[in-house]
Amino acid sequence: MSKPRQRLLGTAGRLFGERGYECVGINEIIAKAEIAKATFYQHFPSKEALCAEWLRSEMASFSALHQELLDDPRPARKKIAEMFDQLCCYVEESGFNGCPFCVTSTMIGTDSEIREVILNFRERSRSFWHSIARELGLKGAAARNLGDAWLLLHTGAITESQSVGGVWPVEQAKKAALTLADAAVA
Amino acid sequence: MSKPRQRLLGTAGRLFGERGYECVGINEIIAKAEIAKATFYQHFPSKEALCAEWLRSEMASFSALHQELLDDPRPARKKIAEMFDQLCCYVEESGFNGCPFCVTSTMIGTDSEIREVILNFRERSRSFWHSIARELGLKGAAARNLGDAWLLLHTGAITESQSVGGVWPVEQAKKAALTLADAAVA
Amino acid sequence: MSKPRQRLLGTAGRLFGERGYECVGINEIIAKAEIAKATFYQHFPSKEALCAEWLRSEMASFSALHQELLDDPRPARKKIAEMFDQLCCYVEESGFNGCPFCVTSTMIGTDSEIREVILNFRERSRSFWHSIARELGLKGAAARNLGDAWLLLHTGAITESQSVGGVWPVEQAKKAALTLADAAVA
Amino acid sequence: MSKPRQRLLGTAGRLFGERGYECVGINEIIAKAEIAKATFYQHFPSKEALCAEWLRSEMASFSALHQELLDDPRPARKKIAEMFDQLCCYVEESGFNGCPFCVTSTMIGTDSEIREVILNFRERSRSFWHSIARELGLKGAAARNLGDAWLLLHTGAITESQSVGGVWPVEQAKKAALTLADAAVA
DNA sequence: TATGAATGAGTGTTCATTCAT
DNA sequence: CATGAATGAACACTCATTCAT
Numbered sequence: 001m002s003k004p005r006q007r008l009l010g011t012a013g014r015l016f017g018e019r020g021y022e023c024v025g026i027n028e029i030i031a032k033a034e035i036a037k038a039t040f041y042q043h044f045p046s047k048e049a050l051c052a053e054w055l056r057s058e059m060a061s062f063s064a065l066h067q068e069l070l071d072d073p074r075p076a077r078k079k080i081a082e083m084f085d086q087l088c089c090y091v092e093e094s095g096f097n098g099c100p101f102c103v104t105s106t107m108i109g110t111d112s113e114i115r116e117v118i119l120n121f122r123e124r125s126r127s128f129w130h131s132i133a134r135e136l137g138l139k140g141a142a143a144r145n146l147g148d149a150w151l152l153l154h155t156g157a158i159t160e161s162q163s164v165g166g167v168w169p170v171e172q173a174k175k176a177a178l179t180l181a182d183a184a185v186a
Numbered sequence: 187m188s189k190p191r192q193r194l195l196g197t198a199g200r201l202f203g204e205r206g207y208e209c210v211g212i213n214e215i216i217a218k219a220e221i222a223k224a225t226f227y228q229h230f231p232s233k234e235a236l237c238a239e240w241l242r243s244e245m246a247s248f249s250a251l252h253q254e255l256l257d258d259p260r261p262a263r264k265k266i267a268e269m270f271d272q273l274c275c276y277v278e279e280s281g282f283n284g285c286p287f288c289v290t291s292t293m294i295g296t297d298s299e300i301r302e303v304i305l306n307f308r309e310r311s312r313s314f315w316h317s318i319a320r321e322l323g324l325k326g327a328a329a330r331n332l333g334d335a336w337l338l339l340h341t342g343a344i345t346e347s348q349s350v351g352g353v354w355p356v357e358q359a360k361k362a363a364l365t366l367a368d369a370a371v372a
Numbered sequence: 373m374s375k376p377r378q379r380l381l382g383t384a385g386r387l388f389g390e391r392g393y394e395c396v397g398i399n400e401i402i403a404k405a406e407i408a409k410a411t412f413y414q415h416f417p418s419k420e421a422l423c424a425e426w427l428r429s430e431m432a433s434f435s436a437l438h439q440e441l442l443d444d445p446r447p448a449r450k451k452i453a454e455m456f457d458q459l460c461c462y463v464e465e466s467g468f469n470g471c472p473f474c475v476t477s478t479m480i481g482t483d484s485e486i487r488e489v490i491l492n493f494r495e496r497s498r499s500f501w502h503s504i505a506r507e508l509g510l511k512g513a514a515a516r517n518l519g520d521a522w523l524l525l526h527t528g529a530i531t532e533s534q535s536v537g538g539v540w541p542v543e544q545a546k547k548a549a550l551t552l553a554d555a556a557v558a
Numbered sequence: 559m560s561k562p563r564q565r566l567l568g569t570a571g572r573l574f575g576e577r578g579y580e581c582v583g584i585n586e587i588i589a590k591a592e593i594a595k596a597t598f599y600q601h602f603p604s605k606e607a608l609c610a611e612w613l614r615s616e617m618a619s620f621s622a623l624h625q626e627l628l629d630d631p632r633p634a635r636k637k638i639a640e641m642f643d644q645l646c647c648y649v650e651e652s653g654f655n656g657c658p659f660c661v662t663s664t665m666i667g668t669d670s671e672i673r674e675v676i677l678n679f680r681e682r683s684r685s686f687w688h689s690i691a692r693e694l695g696l697k698g699a700a701a702r703n704l705g706d707a708w709l710l711l712h713t714g715a716i717t718e719s720q721s722v723g724g725v726w727p728v729e730q731a732k733k734a735a736l737t738l739a740d741a742a743v744a
Numbered sequence: 745t746a747t748g749a750a751t752g753a754g755t756g757t758t759c760a761t762t763c764a765t
Numbered sequence: 766c767a768t769g770a771a772t773g774a775a776c777a778c779t780c781a782t783t784c785a786t
Contacts (some may be wrong), residue, residue, distance in 0.1 A: 185324025528714025
């Protein structure tokens with residue numbers, strides 16, 4: 001079995017992801033991670049810090065995916081499709097409960113360590129989409145507008161999928177994203 | 187002073203909207219509404235029922251706005267703009283914490299009275315956007331695709347605005363929505 | 373539908389009998405009797421008074437049975453058998469939860485209106501069994517001893533039947549009661 | 559001062575015994591045991607579990623007494639007398655409120671952890687009395703009938719003592735028990 | 745480093761009762 | 766005679782956190 005800290009992060013991440021920060025207590029986390037309560041507080045100063053750590057690791061995963069796609073030699077159009085296809089898998093996973101960042105965002109105040117992580121990630125995501133837009137040849141405001149549109153379709157698809165419990169929002173978002181891409185380069 | 191039930195619904199609605207179902211306790215609700223705990227439970231069988239009632243009233247408001255726009259003689263393009271302009275005001279209101287339905291959705295299980303209300307509202311919203319698409323002259327899958335795109339941009343804009351604490355997502359969503367509208371009728 | 377007071381007594385009696393005084397709330401009683409809470413308090417000053425009234429009516433039923441048997445021309449031995457046969461039916465009824473008086477007795481303090489009713493009934497029951505013993509020809513202490521033995525077997529049978537959820541205690545009590553009767557007249 | 563768990567069990571046992579499971583709240587238990595509420599729930603998963611634990615410890619005491627008597631070289635008749643003499647002391651103790659098992663039995667449903675303990679104890683008690691009957695030389699149904707009679711007299715004596723608040727039921731039960739014993743060996 | 749034990753403040757919910765109409 | 770509306774106190778239970786070892 002892995003080290004306490006890893007088990008803690010793994011368990012908490014899964015539970016936070018599945019039910020949301022506020023709907024998971026540390027009692028459940030430590031029970032499922034099979035570590036003592038005091039041990040938890042030796043690894044993390046608070047539940048909030050644990051959540052922040054989880055979001056940082058989520059951010060790392062997503063950032064890696066972003067970078068991978070940016071490094072990919074395929075045309076931008078394929079990358080857009082890829083993003084939504086990946087999202088499709090993501091929302092179909094058992095335990096999906098929406099975007100970790102957006103969901104957590106609704107449950108915390110403005111002056112939290114967590115907030116910083118969230119803002120950081122949203123900014124990175126936005127940058128990613130802007131970069132894709134520039135790969136299409138767009139520049140300045142045009143690139144930003146198109147990138148933002150994709151970002152919003154992506155975010156909307158996750159949110160809507162969570163609400164309705166289905167995958168159609170992702171599929172429809174993908175279509176719209178490609179339509180916008182095609183219109184932009186026409 | 188108004189009747190307890192009204193105060194209860196008003197207070198709870200405000201608090202649920204501002205911080206989310208799970209982040210508000212009935213103790214706070216009854217304290218701010220200035221009614222006794224037992225009185226609360228004579229008006230609502232549970233916290234969940236209160237939340238459902240609040241969402242139903244929110245649904246009524248939004249549905250009214252939808253209907254108003256559908257009845258409006260202006261061209262569809264204006265209505266789309268109007269929707270996002272209204273959203274702009276909505277997210278700038280103090281206490282904005284995202285879409286009541288989407289936020290609550292992440293905090294409740296699948297077999298709750300609340301879930302039904304949420305699904306109901308998401309469906310109505312989708313229908314609204316489909317109707318607008320048909321006003322543009324589109325039919326069948328084309329209307330559904332465009333309507334869904336608008337819906338997702340709208341949802342994405344709310345979610346993103348909540349996360350980043352700004353209004354730019356709404357403005358960008360509006361642009362994209364209009365772009366899609368123009369592309370569709372071209 | 374019957375008068376509120378009757379419905380109240382009927383419903384409360386059934387519920388008190390099935391689950392015990394402390395395990396039934398007036399909310400449930402008035403809901404099942406379909407009368408308003410304030411109406412209840414116009415008929416009975418308190419839950420305790422309602423319970424006392426119920427026990428008084430139970431006492432009336434049992435006393436009637438006692439009197440009937442005392443007036444019966446059959447030999448005493450038959451009457452003893454009859455008492456346990458009746459008990460057999462009683463414990464097999466759905467909702468049986470022990471002797472109303474003994475069960476309630478464990479749930480109330482010493483200075484309650486209810487206590488008086490209970491003591492009254494236990495005394496009557498004891499007298500009944502003493503009378504039966506005298507019908508057998510016994511006198512004085514001998515009659516009291518035998519009557520008390522029957523009473524205790526009867527009480528033990530009810531209590532034990534409730535605990536184990538079966539009817540064998542009644543059957544065994546009957547045998548012992550008859551054995552004691554036979555030994556007394558030998 | 560003893561450990562929290564011991565204080566908890568001691569306090570709860572005393573209160574449950576004196577007033578019955580349903581008439582004692584955990585607030586009172588923890589207050590009298592002088593431990594925090596959360597501490598209670600670290601030692602026992604629920605009030606029900608605490609009650610079951612208490613009954614298990616009661617069962618251990620009674621079973622020890624049973625075993626002691628079975629191992630005793632005295633004649634069976636003496637053992638029967640001893641059982642009722644002990645009961646006499648038991649019902650005279652301040653705080654006596656009937657048999658812990660029978661009383662609790664009337665306050666709980668059929669599918670509770672507690673029910674199991676109760677059934678277990680009633681069975682053990684019955685076995686004990688059967689064993690005593692066999693010590694008298696009886697076999698098969700005769701031993702079972704006599705043992706059951708004693709059990710029922712014993713149970714009836716406790717119940718009746720609780721109801722009437724006196725000790726005469728025990729004394730009378732003892733007489734009847736010995737009478738039955740004498741009649742059986744005659 | 746890891747833990748078992750303890751806690752004050754909170755959770756949502758129900759209690760028996762009262763009052764104005 | 767009957768009721769709808771209101772209540773303070775209690776219910777069983779959970780929260781995130783701390784401390785002594």
